[in-house]
Amino acid sequence: MTAHLPEIRKGLAGVVVDTTAISKVMEETNSLTYRGYPVQDLAASCSFEEVAFLIWHGELPNADELRRFMERERARRSLSRSQIALLSRLPDTCHPMDTLRTAVSLLGAEDPEAENPDPTLAHTKALDLLAKLPTVVALDLRRRRGEDPIPPNPRLGFAANFFHMCFGVVPEPEVLRCFEISLILYAEHSFNASTFTARVVTSTLSDMYSAVTAAIGALKGSLHGGANEAVMHMMLEVGDPGRADGWLRQALAEKRKIMGFGHRVYKHGDSRVPTMKQAFLAMAERRHGQKWVEISEALERAMLEEKGIHPNLDFPTGPAYYLMGFDIPLFTPIFVMSRITGWTAHIIEQAEANALIRPLSAYSGAAQRAVPAPALRLAG
Ligand SMILES: CC(=O)SCCNC(=O)CCNC(=O)[C@H](O)C(C)(C)COP(=O)(O)OP(=O)(O)OC[C@H]1O[C@@H](n2cnc3c(N)ncnc32)[C@H](O)[C@@H]1OP(=O)(O)O
């Protein structure tokens, strides 16, 4: 006789667990808004700093608010000598996401106000993370290349300063713009796995650093943010546009997951892909990346024919970052540099109207039984 089980929604698929005023993901129209503004319109005319302000404060900044916001961000970018020394001691074999996770944990341990739940302080902590995470990512890239760190430059904007800290140069404005567009598109996406993780941690009345550390762990996986790296590894494995179609059909026959395709919410296309694809095409034209365009178009065509599945944001972003010169293990950390805005906005929103997140499970193990006497259970 089988016990009656309640309805179980594996992976919480389709379950609405709370409200949010930060972003709206609309599957039926393949669209996305941040605080009511369509994301492609924000990408077309805003800086990443303006979008970060919008995500946190609910409105776009006026000129004065933006100037003050940028000043505050630029003033917070540096890491202390001891922070640099500690992060430099991590083994080169660890993933840069591990470095980032450790860095956030360290920043939390060093912040005497880490556990102070004051909402004003929460905004300051979020800004501090936004300012410092690129410094950590660039430091990590350079140490793996055997190069000394380059300190942040407070005269440069968020995106330009990141290139400066990684490579010692700021690229041409078109490349910078493509990068900034990717940051805007990655910034926020409602209750995705990493954001939900951050909300679960916050719901126990834990601190922001703990929630962000956990979110970094959730984003690292290849079913989530880690897919932008996996996409580029896949494209390198394909290697040649002429092989793409056969490679994909073979991979599907072997029941492999094709990275950068599919989405839990969007079943007819990811709202952000058309904008990011344009940015990728622009990068490919500037950086002689036609081969990657042809490989991606062949994979996209074959995937649609075979499975009817569309690409997600990670699909055009992976090769775009590759063409910008970033090492592949940096792709997901760059995602973090942007998503820190969405995560921290959700942490603040969760804390403002908190309820402990604790779902139920249906037990499927052994029936209740008596513990055998020691003589019986230890007998051999
Ligand atoms: C920023 C982001 O996080 S975007 C997501 C990034 N992740 C990826 O690109 C990883 C690849 N994609 C996937 O693994 C999935 O599409 C997910 C995890 C993103 C979404 O998964 P779910 O909503 O749970 O869909 P699910 O995995 O149930 O897929 C439904 C069907 O489509 C298939 N499918 C979905 N995505 C893919 C894919 N990328 N490759 C091959 N088959 C796929 C599944 O195998 C399944 O087929 P079945 O019904 O025959 O078993």
Ligand SMILES: O=C([O-])CC(=O)C(=O)O
């Ligand atoms: O919403 C999701 O499940 C994943 C995603 O696209 C994101 O986090 O940007």
